[in-house]
Amino acid sequence: MKASLIGRCIVGLAAAGFGCVAYAYLSLPDVRPLARVNPKTTAFMALRDREAQKAGKTPRRTQRWIGYRQIAPDLTRAVLVAEDASFWQHDGVDYDELQIALELDWARGQLVRGASTITQQLAKNLYLSPSRTPLRKLRELVIARRLEAELTKARILELYLNVIEWGDGIYGVDAAARAYFDTSAASLSQAQSALLAGAIINPRVLNPARPTARLLRRQQIILRRAGAGTPPSPGREPVQIGSK
Secondary structure (H helix, E strand, O other): OHHHHHHHHHHHHHHHHHHHHHHHHHOOOOOHHHHOOOOOOOHHHHHHHHHHHHOOOOOOOEOOOOOHHHOOHHHHHHHHHHHOOOOOOOOOOOHHHHHHHHHHHHHHOOOOOOOOOHHHHHHHHHHOOOOOOHHHHHHHHHHHHHHHHHOOHHHHHHHHHHHOEOOOOEEOHHHHHHHHHOOOHHHOOHHHHHHHHHHOOOOOOOOOOOOOHHHHHHHHHHHHHHOOOOOOOOOOOOOOOOOO
């Protein structure tokens, strides 16, 4: 009787797990149009709008879409160093970093450490929520793989740099460059680029125009690792993964 009960529990858990995977897969968005069309909004922007309205404020959005070649190479390099040094090598998921994160989360008994690649962060920004539930993370992983299958690496990076949050109502690198440094994304210096890249981890708190001691430390780490015009080499660790 006991063995039969255990067996039914195992079958039930397996069925539930399969159901979650099937739901996550079948409800995924079609990412193919992103190869040609720039998204007008994102799930994250909509979330910020709702938060502002709930607080009785008028939602703010400042964004100016630019092409990949219009972004300063120093900024692209700094973001890769800070957020995803293996970007050009992985297929959307950094399995080594993911394993480390899972081991740490297991040891702590909670989801703490992030292990998101730039592709995963893009998936979350475009389609998902900031929640850290296992189902949301599963959807993020699968969408990231779809993005990698349908888009070039340069297009993924272009999308990411144009939609991520860089302050209250500030989205994308060109809007951030103009808001904080009164310049275009194409004209950012190495120092400015490192400050912007360092602020991604907490863009609503870290202000590149008025950097805290923490942001200045991150800037210096990014500058050292980026080198003098040298792109991040394979295997180089990001500055800090943080909670993404």
